[in-house]
Amino acid sequence: xxxxxxxxxxxxxxxxxxxxxxxxxxxxxxxxxxxxxxxxxxxxxxxxxxxxxxxxxxxxxxxxxxxxxxxxxxxxxxxxxxxxxxxxxxxxxxxxxxxxxxxxxxxxxxxxxxxxxxxxxxxxxxxxxxxxxxxxxxxxxxxxxxxxxxxxxxxxxxxxxxxxxxxxxxxxxxxxxxxxxxxxxxxxxxxxxxxxxxxxxxxxxxxxxxxxxxxxxxxxxxxxxxxxxxxxxxxxxxxxxxxxxxxxxxxxxxxxxxxxxxxxxxxxxxxxxxxxxxxxxxxxxxxxxxxxxxxxxxxxxxxxxxxxxxxxxxxxxxxxxxxxxxxxxxxxxxxxxxxxxxxxxxxxxxxxxxxxxxxxxxxxxxxxxxxxxxxxxxxxxxxxxxxxxxxxxxxxxxxxxxxxxxxxxxxxxxxxxxxxxxxxxxxx
Amino acid sequence: xxxxxxxxxxxxxxxxxxxxxxxxxxxxxxxxxxxxxxxxxxxxxxxxxxxxxxxxxxxxxxxxxxxxxxxxxxxxxxxxxxxxxxxxxxxxxxxxxxxxxxxxxxxxxxxxxxxxxxxxxxxxxxxxxxxxxxxxxxxxxxxxxxxxxxxxxxxxxxxxxxxxxxxxxxxxxxxxxxxxxxxxxxxxxxxxxxxxxxxxxxxxxxxxxxxxxxxxxxxxxxxxxxxxxxxxxxxxxxxxxxxxxxxxxxxxxxxxxxxxxxxxxxxxxxxxxxxxxxxxxxxxxxxxxxxxxxxxxxxxxxxxxxxxxxxxxxxxxxxxxxxxxxxxxxxxxxxxxxxxxxxxxxxxxxxxxxxxxxxxxxxxxxxxxxxxxxxxxxxxxxxxxxxxxxxxxxxxxxxxxxxxxxxxxxxxxxxxxxxxxxxxxxxx
Numbered sequence: 001x002x003x004x005x006x007x008x009x010x011x012x013x014x015x016x017x018x019x020x021x022x023x024x025x026x027x028x029x030x031x032x033x034x035x036x037x038x039x040x041x042x043x044x045x046x047x048x049x050x051x052x053x054x055x056x057x058x059x060x061x062x063x064x065x066x067x068x069x070x071x072x073x074x075x076x077x078x079x080x081x082x083x084x085x086x087x088x089x090x091x092x093x094x095x096x097x098x099x100x101x102x103x104x105x106x107x108x109x110x111x112x113x114x115x116x117x118x119x120x121x122x123x124x125x126x127x128x129x130x131x132x133x134x135x136x137x138x139x140x141x142x143x144x145x146x147x148x149x150x151x152x153x154x155x156x157x158x159x160x161x162x163x164x165x166x167x168x169x170x171x172x173x174x175x176x177x178x179x180x181x182x183x184x185x186x187x188x189x190x191x192x193x194x195x196x197x198x199x200x201x202x203x204x205x206x207x208x209x210x211x212x213x214x215x216x217x218x219x220x221x222x223x224x225x226x227x228x229x230x231x232x233x234x235x236x237x238x239x240x241x242x243x244x245x246x247x248x249x250x251x252x253x254x255x256x257x258x259x260x261x262x263x264x265x266x267x268x269x270x271x272x273x274x275x276x277x278x279x280x281x282x283x284x285x286x287x288x289x290x291x292x293x294x295x296x297x298x299x300x301x302x303x304x305x306x307x308x309x310x311x312x313x314x315x316x317x318x319x320x321x322x323x324x325x326x327x328x329x330x331x332x333x334x335x336x337x338x339x340x341x342x343x344x345x346x347x348x349x350x351x352x353x354x355x356x357x358x359x360x361x362x363x364x365x366x367x368x369x370x371x372x373x374x375x376x377x378x379x380x381x382x383x384x385x386x387x388x389x390x391x392x393x394x395x396x397x398x399x400x401x402x403x404x405x406x407x408x409x410x411x412x413x414x415x416x417x418x419x420x421x422x423x424x425x426x427x428x
Numbered sequence: 429x430x431x432x433x434x435x436x437x438x439x440x441x442x443x444x445x446x447x448x449x450x451x452x453x454x455x456x457x458x459x460x461x462x463x464x465x466x467x468x469x470x471x472x473x474x475x476x477x478x479x480x481x482x483x484x485x486x487x488x489x490x491x492x493x494x495x496x497x498x499x500x501x502x503x504x505x506x507x508x509x510x511x512x513x514x515x516x517x518x519x520x521x522x523x524x525x526x527x528x529x530x531x532x533x534x535x536x537x538x539x540x541x542x543x544x545x546x547x548x549x550x551x552x553x554x555x556x557x558x559x560x561x562x563x564x565x566x567x568x569x570x571x572x573x574x575x576x577x578x579x580x581x582x583x584x585x586x587x588x589x590x591x592x593x594x595x596x597x598x599x600x601x602x603x604x605x606x607x608x609x610x611x612x613x614x615x616x617x618x619x620x621x622x623x624x625x626x627x628x629x630x631x632x633x634x635x636x637x638x639x640x641x642x643x644x645x646x647x648x649x650x651x652x653x654x655x656x657x658x659x660x661x662x663x664x665x666x667x668x669x670x671x672x673x674x675x676x677x678x679x680x681x682x683x684x685x686x687x688x689x690x691x692x693x694x695x696x697x698x699x700x701x702x703x704x705x706x707x708x709x710x711x712x713x714x715x716x717x718x719x720x721x722x723x724x725x726x727x728x729x730x731x732x733x734x735x736x737x738x739x740x741x742x743x744x745x746x747x748x749x750x751x752x753x754x755x756x757x758x759x760x761x762x763x764x765x766x767x768x769x770x771x772x773x774x775x776x777x778x779x780x781x782x783x784x785x786x787x788x789x790x791x792x793x794x795x796x797x798x799x800x801x802x803x804x805x806x807x808x809x810x811x812x813x814x815x816x817x818x819x820x821x822x823x824x825x826x827x828x829x830x831x832x833x834x835x836x837x838x839x840x841x842x843x844x845x846x847x848x849x850x851x852x853x854x855x856x
Contacts, residue, residue, distance in 0.1 A: 005493050006495060007495050007549075007558060007560070009548075009549035030549075033545060033548070035499070035500055035503065035504065035541060035544075036502075036503070036504035036506070036530075036532070037530075039500045039502055039503075039504075040500065041497060041498065041499045041500060041541070041545060042497055042498040042499075043497055043545075044495040044496060044497055044560075047496050047497050047498050048496075050498065051496070065433050067434060067435050067472040068472060068475050068476075068479070069469060069470055069471055069472055069475050070469065070470040070475050070478065071463070071469045071470075072463055072467045072468060072469060072565070072582045073501060073565055073582065074464075074467055074522075074534070074567065074581075074582050075463065075464070075467075076463065076464035076467075078464070091527045092527075094502075094524065094526065096522065096524050096534075098522065098569050098581075099519045099520075099569045099571070102464075102465075104464070106502070106524075106534075113463060113469070116463075117461060117469060117471075120437075120461070121435075121437035121458075130435055132435070132472075137500070137501055137565065139502065141526050141527045143527070153502075153526075154500045154501065154502050
């Protein structure tokens with residue numbers, strides 16, 4: 001992608017009410033734009049990050065037999081009256097009347113709807129288990145939306161739901177999602193910590209959250225530092241329940257004797273095995289050899305549009321964002337400092353084409369801007385590798401390759417670039 | 429994908445108010461579910477079709493330098509007051525009050541929002557042209573939502589917007605989108621006809637729609653049959669404007685002497701060069717050598733969630749849907765009629781794996797259902813190629829390959845299947 005063809009409206013200043021670093025950097029790098037309180041547009045650079053996250057989440061869910069669907073944003077109030085949450089949900093629910101004065105609402109979550117879907121079609125225990133997910137906008141009319149897309153009113157969520165024949169199978173599914181979440185965040189290069197969360201009701205209910213430790217986070221978790229080094233891959237559910245790793249709430253309620261270390265963090269995922277709560281409310285049952293049974297359900301959420309902000313909060317410096325390869329909108333930024341010099345331009349144009357042919361996701365800064373602006377924009381938008389072509393190329397056919405994360409720089413012969421690129425990248 | 433792991437809740441009966449064939453087939457094949465009036469969930473089979481369409485639309489837009497963004501579904505009423513459309517839009521606009529009694533609305537379209545985005549960031553003629561698209565839910569509170577996802581209230585739309593420095597460049601961009609739309613529908617194997625549409629205002633405004641001819645369509649177009657055979661690839665805008673191909677409205681208004689043939693059709697796309705209408709309303713101007721100029725704009729829509737319904741309307745028979753390869757949720761349906769026979773099951777299991785390894789998008793009917801149900805489900809969901817394995821395999825190692833579109837069937841040796849598959853598919 002040529003910078004000149006791609007819309008990255010970087011800004012020098014942001015509104016004074018922008019307090020959080022990630023919010024500031026996302027506005028300054030032209031990733032997002034506030035449309036009204038707590039409601040944002042994703043501009044091209046931001047959307048690329050979002051779409052990389054979506055791709056990973058979709059792939060891993062589908063590979064694990066979770067069926068992708070798309071439920072609508074607008075729901076009938078009727079199903080929320082059936083579950084008794086219409087009145088209790090409070091002012092966070094965006095209530096709407098249509099032209100016929102029918103009560104609608106913008107879905108803050110989809111337990112009610114998925115249960116009615118299950119109830120209509122799943123009639124026999126032979127049709128279980130079933131697992132569904134969708135990635136869809138949600139709306140929660142927060143009293144104090146803040147920190148940009150970190151706590152927006154309209155946001156993108158991945159929510160999955162499971163139906164099982166009984167608690168034992170429900171727990172198996174819960175463990176599957178636990179592992180699936182770890183895989184997703186591993187593939188996204190985000191070192192989340194699973195923490196036990198309170199599950200509200202008594203009996204068979206389980207809940208974990210997945211947090212990223214960041215000093216500016218709004219949440220607090222309590223953990224035994226040993227769990228930072230664990231590989232959970234082959235853990236059983238029993239082993240997971242023994243982990244010393246808790247949300248603030250869970251830790252406080254249980255009044256553990258042992259003191260654990262407190263960290264500030266951002267919640268990125270949440271899994272919840274709530275059992276028959278909704279299948280009871282909706283009178284949803286399936287036939288089995290032992291008569292009618294109420295499916296055992298769980299829900300599994302990821303705050304998709306919060307992930308870019310959380311990662312930026314975790315990985316930045318005074319100059320801008322430091323993307324990992326898996327989340328970065330581009331993997332390489334090719335910077336031509338002498339856009340008006342024919343020879344340098346020719347070299348950059350050619351290598352831009354070659355990089356693309358070799359499968360690299362390149363952004364090529366071909367703009368007629370002064371070098372200072374190009375450097376600061378590159379550091380701001382945070383592409384992991386910068387290839388810089390300027391006077392050293394003009395004079396002695398040398399170019400620089402810079403690693404954004406630590407600004408480590410090496411100078412190489414221009415001709416070395418293509419044949420040696422992978423080696424160069426791994427070296428710096 | 430194994431049928432047993434994939435949720436396809438086929439139904440025998442549909443509600444009596446389901447009148448249109450595509451609506452009936454989408455409900456019966458378990459593609460969609462109505463959640464409330466004019467609001468649908470896309471179930472796994474339906475979502476696969478939707479996602480194939482989305483992929484093609486995204487690819488072709490991006491390849492043509494249109495930047496992908498994501499604007500929110502909820503908009504502030506303020507910008508609609510600025511363009512004077514808040515009052516005039518009427519009851520189709522879903523108006524919402526948030527907890528602070530602020531006027532919001534569910535976007536029926538995004539001209540207002542994209543213009544405010546342009547106004548904030550685009551300051552110089554050097555930043556033009558700019559082209560953006562997003563794929564996002566829209567809501568239009570239709571007085572009579574009907575025909576399932578064909579005329580739903582919440583629907584998925586691709587809308588693109590362009591900014592140019594003047595009319596001449598605007599017309600170039602318009603022509604680009606005209607060609608881009610033809611490419612998209614060609615890649616989707618949907619034979620749309622471009623028809624001239626009225627453009628509302630006087631002066632420089634242009635509008636075309638892209639229609640699929642279908643007897644049950646709600647629209648009417650007037651065309652000279654010759655245009656059905658044209659290849660528009662190298663047409664200039666002037667040549668396009670001379671085409672004898674019009675919407676009902678345009679034809680009636682212009683009172684043409686020559687009689688053209690009338691067809692019923694479904695509108696799938698709409699492109700509209702509206703000039704400075706919104707840049708004027710929003711006082712959006714950029715600097716140029718000749719002082720301030722108002723960008724020349726266009727908008728370009730595709731009714732994404734209407735496409736599956738329209739195609740089904742166009743391609744079906746008494747047994748179900750006849751998908752083309754490009755839209756079908758799966759390319760091959762492997763049907764095991766003897767699921768309980770070890771040897772047949774082994775053969776099918778093995779070939780299912782091989783087909784997947786060879787890049788085919790297979791649905792494998794491994795269910796313990798009677799053959800009649802498997803045949804009727806296969807015809808209903810409309811996978812283009814069926815591979816049938818039953819008694820003939822058991823007795824003499826023969827299997828059948830059936831083309832869904834014309835039910836043409838050939839019998840082959842089971843061992844021929846994998847090495848010869850592409851040849852077999854092209855033969856039938």
